[in-house]
Amino acid sequence: MAGLLRRALKGGLILAAAVGAALAVPAFAPGLVWSRPATTPPGFAPSAERGAYLYAAGGCASCHATPGRADGAPAGGHELASPFGSFLVPNITPDRATGIGGWSGEDFIRAMTLGIDPEGRHLYPAFPYASYARMTNEDLLDLKAHLDSLEPVARPNQPHQLGFPFSVRPGLALWKLAFFDPTPESRLPAAASAAARRGAYLAEGPGHCAECHSDRNFAGAIRPETWMAGTPNGPDGRRVPGIRGADLGGWAPEDLVFALEYGMTPDGDELARGMDLVVRENTGKLTPEDREAIAAYLMSLRGS
Amino acid sequence: MMLSRLIPLGTAAALSAFFVLSPLAAQEAASGAAALSPAEALKTRAEAMKALGGANRALAPLAAGQTVPAAALQTAAKTMSEEGDKLAALFPAGSSIADLPESYALPTIWSDPEGFSAALEKFRKAAHGLEEAAGGGDQAAINAAFAELRPTCGACHQTYRQPKN
Numbered sequence: 001m002a003g004l005l006r007r008a009l010k011g012g013l014i015l016a017a018a019v020g021a022a023l024a025v026p027a028f029a030p031g032l033v034w035s036r037p038a039t040t041p042p043g044f045a046p047s048a049e050r051g052a053y054l055y056a057a058g059g060c061a062s063c064h065a066t067p068g069r070a071d072g073a074p075a076g077g078h079e080l081a082s083p084f085g086s087f088l089v090p091n092i093t094p095d096r097a098t099g100i101g102g103w104s105g106e107d108f109i110r111a112m113t114l115g116i117d118p119e120g121r122h123l124y125p126a127f128p129y130a131s132y133a134r135m136t137n138e139d140l141l142d143l144k145a146h147l148d149s150l151e152p153v154a155r156p157n158q159p160h161q162l163g164f165p166f167s168v169r170p171g172l173a174l175w176k177l178a179f180f181d182p183t184p185e186s187r188l189p190a191a192a193s194a195a196a197r198r199g200a201y202l203a204e205g206p207g208h209c210a211e212c213h214s215d216r217n218f219a220g221a222i223r224p225e226t227w228m229a230g231t232p233n234g235p236d237g238r239r240v241p242g243i244r245g246a247d248l249g250g251w252a253p254e255d256l257v258f259a260l261e262y263g264m265t266p267d268g269d270e271l272a273r274g275m276d277l278v279v280r281e282n283t284g285k286l287t288p289e290d291r292e293a294i295a296a297y298l299m300s301l302r303g304s
Numbered sequence: 305m306m307l308s309r310l311i312p313l314g315t316a317a318a319l320s321a322f323f324v325l326s327p328l329a330a331q332e333a334a335s336g337a338a339a340l341s342p343a344e345a346l347k348t349r350a351e352a353m354k355a356l357g358g359a360n361r362a363l364a365p366l367a368a369g370q371t372v373p374a375a376a377l378q379t380a381a382k383t384m385s386e387e388g389d390k391l392a393a394l395f396p397a398g399s400s401i402a403d404l405p406e407s408y409a410l411p412t413i414w415s416d417p418e419g420f421s422a423a424l425e426k427f428r429k430a431a432h433g434l435e436e437a438a439g440g441g442d443q444a445a446i447n448a449a450f451a452e453l454r455p456t457c458g459a460c461h462q463t464y465r466q467p468k469n
Contacts, residue, residue: 239467262364263454268357272458273467 026177027170030122034114034182038106040137046105051146054139057290058132058206059282062274063089066155075099075153080126082235084220085162087126095152108144109137114182115172122172124160125180125220133182134205179221187227189300195289199297202290203228207282212274213243228301236273244301256295260284342399346407349394352387359383360457366450371443381438384431384453391424401466408466420464427456 026033055061064074076091094101100108107118113133115123123129132140165171188200203209214222215231230242241247248256255266263271263279271279283291340348359380365372372380400411413420430453437449 236462241467258364262367264360264364265357266361267354268359268361268364269468270360270454270458270461272462276455276458 023170023173026173027122029120030114030116030173030176031110031120033173034116034176034180036109036113036182038109038137040141044138044141046138046141046145048142048145048149050139051142051144051149053286054135054143054206055146056282056285057202058135058143059208059278060092061281062277063127064092065281066153071151073151073153074147075155076157077155082126082220084166085160087124087160087162088158090157091153091155092147093150093153093155094148095154098154098156099152100147101152103144105141105144109140112140112143115176115180122169122176124169124172125175128208128211130180130184130222131205131208131211134184134186134201139206175219175221179219187301188297189302192300193296195293196296196300198290199293199295202286203294203297207294209243212240228298229303234273238273240273243298244303245299246301246303248298253292253295253299256298257288257291260286260291260294261288340394340396342396342403345394345396345399346404346409349391349409352390352394355383355387356457359387360454363450366447367454369447374441377438377446381431381435385428385435388424388428388431391428392421395420408468410464410466413464420460423456423460423464427453427460430456 060074061072063078063080064076065072066075066077069075074092075095076089078089080087080089091099093099096102103111103118110116111118111123112129112135115125115127115129117123135143160167184204186200186204188197192200210222210228212235213228213230215226215229215233217223228242228244228247230247231240232238234240251266259265259271260279260283263276263284265271270276283294286294362376362380363372395409395413397414399407400409400414401407402411430449434446434449434453437445440446
């Protein structure tokens, strides 16, 4: 009996060691598992001006703007509540000591698309890099040029307040192995207009609409079959509506364009619960053509 | 003469303040509306909210820095303040989502009456501010008043209304 137990224990230990060894590489040297070439077309020169537009299209300020700062600088400090604990959003101004001033373009692309920081640590998917992974390198380098053009703000990052085991960053390797797709495919139907294609890029990538408008599993990963179809259990624990054409029953494309510009439904109801912020920092700042493009894309999404 | 008239008035005010248990009831009494049945109240407040939505939509161009024709502006601003003044009397006990299946009103309205009254007051103040600005005709003041008003709708919905859809 005791021998059996010992053997089982030994077996368990060997198994744990094997699993541990197999995970060590993704956990501590993620660059060997997840990579993405930082190449750009010849002659490409990053533009801070284009980057400022992408900063809006990405809704970065919604999370990174420091609460109470009038200038809107993305110096962090905003608290994001989640079922796993609180995330304290970091400083992404170009301050060298407390922000991302020392980062190369490659560092930035890796963080934005693979969720790996320059020290090789995994970033939490509360930072919606699973959506930003769809952005082109050119757009990401423009975005970085914009961030580099901002005033550096010295504001040290605070540690997240997460319960065990979520507090263990290397553990994110497991999550990524199970749920993270670094080369996500678009959900755009094959026969889509050029506008819908542009809209797919904006909504699926920088706009990260699916991050709130989809249901999540026990591990906080989007359930693919609920993509943009809404959830009974949104960021505030309540219902978030689906935004596919199939979900927006009585809405015309113009209604959707109106909602994305003004933050109101067609019957004049105010969009709240975070969607007001999305409109203020993101969709309300886009060109009318880009809002129409997002509407064309969403309207093209039928039931799954 | 003046004084003797004022004293009973003051006493009445003090007494009513004393006996009124919740700020919600205070507004109900102040608005002078006859008590509505929960079902009637739900119907009436849904109509009031739809009117607020219509006014909000009519005023939307202000949010984009455009103007709204004066007549439409006055009407919408008036709707905001008048319908807003009716609301306090339209949330009798027994008319929450837990009581009436068609309702979206969360029970927190009745478990947190101070918070609900504060949200309502904030909205009413902003609505009257907008009506005043609309009467004044200064475009910057009108835009500012509308920008002040809008978040007060969502702030109340966020806490006290079950999301639709």
